[in-house]
Amino acid sequence: MTLxxxxxxxxxxxxxxxxxxxxxxxxxxxxxxxxxxxxxxxTHKKTQPWRFIVYRSLESRQALSEMLRDNxxxxxxxxxxxxxxxxxxxxxxxxxxxxxxxxxxxxxDSGLPEWEEVAALACAVQNMYLTCTxxxxxxxxxxxxxxxxxxxxxxxxxxxxxxxxxxxxxxKEQSPEFGSTRKDWKEVAQIL
Ligand SMILES: Cc1cc2nc3c(=O)[nH]c(=O)nc-3n(C[C@H](O)[C@H](O)[C@H](O)COP(=O)(O)O)c2cc1C
Numbered sequence: 001m002t003l004x005x006x007x008x009x010x011x012x013x014x015x016x017x018x019x020x021x022x023x024x025x026x027x028x029x030x031x032x033x034x035x036x037x038x039x040x041x042x043t044h045k046k047t048q049p050w051r052f053i054v055y056r057s058l059e060s061r062q063a064l065s066e067m068l069r070d071n072x073x074x075x076x077x078x079x080x081x082x083x084x085x086x087x088x089x090x091x092x093x094x095x096x097x098x099x100x101x102x103x104x105x106x107x108x109d110s111g112l113p114e115w116e117e118v119a120a121l122a123c124a125v126q127n128m129y130l131t132c133t134x135x136x137x138x139x140x141x142x143x144x145x146x147x148x149x150x151x152x153x154x155x156x157x158x159x160x161x162x163x164x165x166x167x168x169x170x171x172k173e174q175s176p177e178f179g180s181t182r183k184d185w186k187e188v189a190q191i192l
Contacts, residue, residue, distance in 0.1 A: 014178040016138030018095035021169025041123035049117040053101040061093040071146040096167035106159045139168040
């Protein structure tokens with residue numbers, strides 16, 4: 001690995017929304033690497049406060065889509081509901097060949113504040129993102145407020161919370177360039 005290749009991987013990572021994904025299946029090797037690399041994130045006291053539910057079969061993605069749709073209908077005031085928004089939310093698991101529910105498993109005995117466990121999980125998601133970038137996949141961490149409340153669907157234990165869905169897929173051939181910008185690092189770093 002070179003500094004150049006590390007810089008490239010990190011700076012080329014982009015959030016790419018599911019409408020730009022092709023339906024092409026992602027290989028077992030890549031899916032397994034996304035999941036295994038997630039578990040190599042740093043965790044205070046090595047609590048490893050996570051579990052991942054992988055929606056890969058069409059049947060499981062359809063069930064996820066229906067849950068998102070029902071949640072939207074049940075939790076959005078009727079006057080605010082639109083067909084476009086409903087289709088956008090429920091369509092994502094069908095556009096993406098891979099959806100992964102990000103589950104926070106708080107360790108009650110660790111004495112750690114919740115934010116440290118959430119931070120560890122965010123590091124895990126970054127590992128997933130980078131694995132996708134390195135293997136040519138688009139990826140998107142989606143945090144629909146309504147879905148995170150769906151405890152029964154994810155079969156969450158008392159100490160667990162869903163922190164969103166991670167979608168990934170190969171890009172369609174006609175996808176645009178996905179650019180992004182950041183503040184100059186010199187504005188946010190103080191070197192003493
Ligand atoms: C914790 C977290 C939650 C996010 N949730 C959403 C979301 O619900 N909807 C969305 O459009 N983007 C979401 N994003 C993606 C951000 O919009 C995206 O990272 C940001 O626009 C910067 O683009 P980049 O990832 O290409 O650098 C989320 C990102 C993070 C870190």
